[in-house]
Amino acid sequence: MTARNLSFTITRTTPPDLPTAIRTAVTANARAFLDPPIANLGHRGIAKAAHQVTRWLDRSSDPSRDLPQAATLMERGGTGGSxxxxxxxxxxxxxxxxxxxxNLRLGHHLYxxxxxxWTEVAHHITTAGETHDPTHLTHAAxxxxDLAARERHAMQVLSNL
Structure with missing residues (x-):
């Protein structure tokens, strides 16, 4: 979540130890992904989306507008997709x-x-909105x-740097 009205000033005069910083950041990110504080985040959030996406045509008052917009956000904005x-x-x-x-090299190949x-998921969601064909949401689900399992595996690998 974003922290409103928050800014940082970096005053460090010596460069950080990049290998240590990378290991720390990647490991922390992987562990947060594997054990998120709420069910909407990490691999649990992806799995939850898989269960809910098939109902998006019914839940939207304007699927032609809403589903392509959700797919665009997934594809080009935020952290929820490609x-x-x-x-x-x-x-x-x-x-x-x-x-x-x-493990870092393997994590890169997995990602x-x-x-x-994720681009394919966004395509199916867009197409479902444009055609009102629920089959595309089934494909997205x-x-x-599959992505929930793949990302869980990738983050398990990356949590062991």
């Missing part, structure tokens, strides 16, 4: 050039496979179920 996964994939790739760790699947 935008974050593509950024994280690239961060892991760059991190692997700094930290020589097999390289995961990121495009299947992908989300």
């Amino acid at each position: 935008l974050f996964r593509a950024l994280y994939r690239d961060f892991l790739a760059e991190s692997a050039t700094i930290v020589d760790d097999e 390289a496979d995961i990121a495009p699947l 299947t992908l989300l179920t």
Whole structure:
């Protein structure tokens, strides 16, 4: 969640130990993903979305507007889809050039496979809104179920740096 009206001033004069900072950040992120404080976050949130997405046509008063908008946010904004996964994939790739760790390299490869699947989920959600065909939401649910398992595995790997 965002912290409103919060800013930071960085005053450190010496560069941080990047390998230690990367290990600390990746491990903390993985552990938070694996054990989220509420069911809407992490792999539990993805699994929850998989169970709910099939009802989105019925829950929306304007599916032609709402579902493509939700898919756009998933694809291009926030942390709930492919935008974050593509950024994280690239961060892991760059991190692997700094930290020589097999789990980090494996995590990068896993996220390289995961990121495009979120684009596919967004496509199915958009198409469901445009066509009002619930089959696309069923496909999105299947992908989300798979993504919950894949991301859980990837974060288990990354929690062991």
